[in-house]
Amino acid sequence: MNLTNTTIIAAGLTLLTGAASAQTPVLTVYTYDSFNSEWGPGPGVEFAFEELCACDLQFTSTGDGAALLARLRLEGARSDADIVLGLDTNLMTAAVEAGLMAEHGVTPEGLTLPIAWNNPHFLPFDWGYFAFVHRADMDDVPGSFEELAASDASIVIQDPRSSTPGLGLLMWVQNAYGDEAAAIWEGLADNIVTVTPGWSEAYGLFLEGEADMVLSYTTSPAYHLIAEEDDSYDAALFSEGHYMQIEVGGILQTADTPALAQQFMEFMVSPAFQNVIPETNWMYPAALPAEDLPEGFETLMQPSAALIFTPEDAASARDEALAIWQNALSQ
Amino acid sequence: MAKRAQPITLTQMIGGAFVVLVILTILGPLGAVIYRAEGFSGLRAADWAAVRFTLLQAVLSALVSCLAAIPVARALARRRFRGRGAYISLMGAPFILPVIVAVMGLLAIFGRAGWLNAALEAIGAGTIEIYGLTGVVLAHVFLNLPLATRLLLQAWLAVPAERIRLAHSLNFTASDMRRHFEGPLLRATLPGAALVIFLICTTSFAVALILGGGPSATTVELAIYQAFQFDFDLGRAALLGVIQVAICVGAGAIAWRFASAANFGGGLDRPAMHWPGDSPLARLLDRAALVTAGVFLLLPLAAVTGQGIGAISGLPPSTWEAALRSILLALASTALAVTLALPIALLIAGKASRAGLEGVGLLSIAVSPLVVGTGLFILIFPVADPVALSLPITGLVNALVALPFLLRALIPAAVQAEATQGRLADALGMGGMARLRHAILPRLRRPLGFGAGLAAAFSMGDLGVIALFSAQGQETLPLEMYRLFGSYRTNDAQGAAVLLMALSLGMFWMFDRGGRVNAAS
Numbered sequence: 001m002n003l004t005n006t007t008i009i010a011a012g013l014t015l016l017t018g019a020a021s022a023q024t025p026v027l028t029v030y031t032y033d034s035f036n037s038e039w040g041p042g043p044g045v046e047f048a049f050e051e052l053c054a055c056d057l058q059f060t061s062t063g064d065g066a067a068l069l070a071r072l073r074l075e076g077a078r079s080d081a082d083i084v085l086g087l088d089t090n091l092m093t094a095a096v097e098a099g100l101m102a103e104h105g106v107t108p109e110g111l112t113l114p115i116a117w118n119n120p121h122f123l124p125f126d127w128g129y130f131a132f133v134h135r136a137d138m139d140d141v142p143g144s145f146e147e148l149a150a151s152d153a154s155i156v157i158q159d160p161r162s163s164t165p166g167l168g169l170l171m172w173v174q175n176a177y178g179d180e181a182a183a184i185w186e187g188l189a190d191n192i193v194t195v196t197p198g199w200s201e202a203y204g205l206f207l208e209g210e211a212d213m214v215l216s217y218t219t220s221p222a223y224h225l226i227a228e229e230d231d232s233y234d235a236a237l238f239s240e241g242h243y244m245q246i247e248v249g250g251i252l253q254t255a256d257t258p259a260l261a262q263q264f265m266e267f268m269v270s271p272a273f274q275n276v277i278p279e280t281n282w283m284y285p286a287a288l289p290a291e292d293l294p295e296g297f298e299t300l301m302q303p304s305a306a307l308i309f310t311p312e313d314a315a316s317a318r319d320e321a322l323a324i325w326q327n328a329l330s331q
Numbered sequence: 332m333a334k335r336a337q338p339i340t341l342t343q344m345i346g347g348a349f350v351v352l353v354i355l356t357i358l359g360p361l362g363a364v365i366y367r368a369e370g371f372s373g374l375r376a377a378d379w380a381a382v383r384f385t386l387l388q389a390v391l392s393a394l395v396s397c398l399a400a401i402p403v404a405r406a407l408a409r410r411r412f413r414g415r416g417a418y419i420s421l422m423g424a425p426f427i428l429p430v431i432v433a434v435m436g437l438l439a440i441f442g443r444a445g446w447l448n449a450a451l452e453a454i455g456a457g458t459i460e461i462y463g464l465t466g467v468v469l470a471h472v473f474l475n476l477p478l479a480t481r482l483l484l485q486a487w488l489a490v491p492a493e494r495i496r497l498a499h500s501l502n503f504t505a506s507d508m509r510r511h512f513e514g515p516l517l518r519a520t521l522p523g524a525a526l527v528i529f530l531i532c533t534t535s536f537a538v539a540l541i542l543g544g545g546p547s548a549t550t551v552e553l554a555i556y557q558a559f560q561f562d563f564d565l566g567r568a569a570l571l572g573v574i575q576v577a578i579c580v581g582a583g584a585i586a587w588r589f590a591s592a593a594n595f596g597g598g599l600d601r602p603a604m605h606w607p608g609d610s611p612l613a614r615l616l617d618r619a620a621l622v623t624a625g626v627f628l629l630l631p632l633a634a635v636t637g638q639g640i641g642a643i644s645g646l647p648p649s650t651w652e653a654a655l656r657s658i659l660l661a662l663a664s665t666a667l668a669v670t671l672a673l674p675i676a677l678l679i680a681g682k683a684s685r686a687g688l689e690g691v692g693l694l695s696i697a698v699s700p701l702v703v704g705t706g707l708f709i710l711i712f713p714v715a716d717p718v719a720l721s722l723p724i725t726g727l728v729n730a731l732v733a734l735p736f737l738l739r740a741l742i743p744a745a746v747q748a749e750a751t752q753g754r755l756a757d758a759l760g761m762g763g764m765a766r767l768r769h770a771i772l773p774r775l776r777r778p779l780g781f782g783a784g785l786a787a788a789f790s791m792g793d794l795g796v797i798a799l800f801s802a803q804g805q806e807t808l809p810l811e812m813y814r815l816f817g818s819y820r821t822n823d824a825q826g827a828a829v830l831l832m833a834l835s836l837g838m839f840w841m842f843d844r845g846g847r848v849n850a851a852s
Binding site: 033034037038039040060063066067069070073074075078080094098154159161162189192193194195196197198199200201203204205207208209210211220223224227282325326329330 | 377380431435438439442443444462536537540541542543544545546547553556557559560561563647649705708709712713716718810813814815816817818819820821824
């Protein structure tokens with residue numbers, strides 16, 4: 001950690017505000033943009049943790065998960081970051097191989113993921129299933145990638161090179177179809193209206209009526225239902241199962257208060273953190289029993305199978321999946 | 332020491348220093364990325380496909396924008412009508428809009444669920460498809476037609492009224508006007524305007540991605556993004572950044588080969604007057620050009636406004652704070668851009684051979700914002716906290732982005748001012764500030780106002796560097812808009828988009844009004 005600069009900045013801030021105490025330890029959490037927005041989990045998480053820790057929790061945010069990892073690699077050993085929050089299982093191996101991660105040393109209890117979790121570097125904080133979201137009045141909702149490819153339903157997807165949902169879709173097709181992934185993508189090519197840089201643009205296009213379906217999450221209809229009292233959105237159930245995105249947090253090698261960082265990791269899988277997730281990040285909390293979910297979540301579609309690559313398999317499948325995708329859609 | 336033919340003035344020294352400073356600020360970060368990457372790494376086949384697509388769409392976009400701008404600029408130069416000033420200001424709006432807002436507007440008209448397709452369907456005609464190369468070019472023309480029009484209009488308005496009076500007394504016909512005025516004027520301006528638009532389009536990222544339709548429409552900027560964010564291959568990102576600069580230099584060389592200076596001599600700055608060779612047909616064509624361009628440029632803006640205006644009153648306080656932050660940032664970055672541009676423009680105007688120096692200004696359009704941002708990050712990180720400096724850095728980069736536009740507008744005017752007023756000023760022994768204030772600056776008012784307006788509006792709408800550096804409580808309005816989108820708050824995001832559009836346009840109008848005096852009269 002860069003002590004001099006932090007001290008100078010902290011001293012400056014202290015002089016300015018006269019309020020902050022120089023003795024309060026600071027925990028710096030790097031996360032993605034929407035986590036730390038006014039409507040994201042950030043403010044609730046900060047409030048709840050500062051009640052516990054007698055510390056100052058500070059968020060630094062950047063783009064999405066991929067940008068977050070690039071930022072940490074750029075800063076390397078000189079980073080101020082103590083915690084990274086918001087990578088997913090597809091990015092975990094890269095983070096560990098870059099030598100960024102320390103072991104968290106926490107044995108989490110009460111995880112409610114559909115799969116077992118046992119990773120020394122990362123703990124999950126929320127998860128969701130990728131799914132194609134559509135309007136409830138859509139006719140002939142496709143029930144699999146093959147049906148989607150054969151139909152004339154139009155879809156908007158995200159670019160895997162610039163967004164984590166886009167990458168998740170590649171992994172979904174790769175996981176479900178393996179060697180036949182190329183054929184699936186060739187079949188999907190004429191359904192794809194366009195490919196957007198990120199989730200926001202894609203979902204916006206869908207809401208504007210530019211496509212019948214958009215790649216999002218099975219939990220997206222919960223937002224419309226709970227926050228907008230609008231039950232006219234559904235997620236399509238695919239018979240091959242749905243790929244999961246598990247969002248994780250971990251302690252960085254650069255953490256200068258490891259004990260505080262470890263306290264945060266324990267807090268991350270505790271109810272105080274987990275309760276914030278459903279109605280701010282609109283994902284499933286990683287350690288909260290189903291009966292504690294807000295009303296409305298019970299209406300969500302439940303996939304028949306949860307698909308996911310191990311972090312190692314995801315890392316090795318990535319380049320090939322991207323090449324298949326590029327080839328199939330460049331024709 | 333030998334006496335120089337022309338003494339080096341203080342302005343020229345400042346100009347020279349700023350040129351060096353700008354080069355360092357742009358190429359320094361690129362160098363930092365190369366240094367950190369410890370050399371280049373090779374390109375993939377997909378990267379070359381990206382280079383090809385980038386060139387293709389940028390050439391098409393520049394050609395269509397410039398050709399379409401000719402009748403519009405011509406009509407604006409020849410006609411006086413009520414609301415002409417408002418028309419000029421308003422039709423400038425697309426250029427200064429954040430890309431995502433512009434795309435929202437275009438989709439509302441040309442999209443699958445847009446007005447045009449609804450109308451086509453109602454009369455039983457087939458629907459049109461906006462996605463693909465057509466969509467990319469359509470969006471780039473939407474964004475850049477206003478710039479092309481303004482650049483050409485400046486050239487038309489630079490023809491002194493005395494010359495037009497002379498043409499009247501010589502009974503010039505429309506074709507005489509074309510041969511003696513419009514031909515030379517277009518030859519002098521078109522290559523530069525086309526080059527600027529070509530360069531803007533080479534760094535296109537969001538437009539190409541959203542409307543491109545898929546991986547076949549990959550641009551170099553996306554390839555840089557992928558190399559950096561996806562593979563963390565700084566060497567490839569840097570090499571692609573260098574290719575982007577090479578494209579710029581190559582395009583610049585070609586454009587200057589075709590550019591020739593139009594010199595219509597000096598005048599006494601009387602307001603422009605009626606253009607000779609007018610006819611009912613000319614009036615009809617001008618009217619058609621103005622109406623077509625107006626509908627094409629304003630309908631999408633109206634659609635965006637319609638979608639979001641209702642949400643403005645309910646916007647959360649953080650959005651208003653972000654708006655205030657963006658306004659202050661835009662003012663600071665405009666001040667910086669003007670401070671940099673004026674001495675450089677005067678320096679360049681005073682030189683016989685300008686091409687090399689002018690290229691400096693163009694560099695900053697061609698360099699990838701992602702590479703500059705990353706490079707600045709690498710440079711700053713060892714000595715200070717880039718996050719704490721995120722707003723100053725964003726201001727600096729925004730000023731650099733605006734610099735080429737200021738220079739493009741200022742240099743011809745400064746050359747003209749030197750050519751027409753320089754000798755008189757010399758004869759009167761006017762130098763330094765007095766010369767600047769009395770002889771040169773009054774002739775730079777219009778381009779300066781226009782350029783400052785662009786700089787301010789760009790800065791309002793920019794979502795480049797801030798996204799790399801952003802920290803808690805430092806969001807700008809475009810970033811806030813993206814976060815609203817990302818949190819499913821589509822209505823609020825649409826409201827923020829209207830606010831952003833209004834502020835960008837307001838900023839542009841505020842600065843441009845000073846310079847528009849003659850243009851609007």
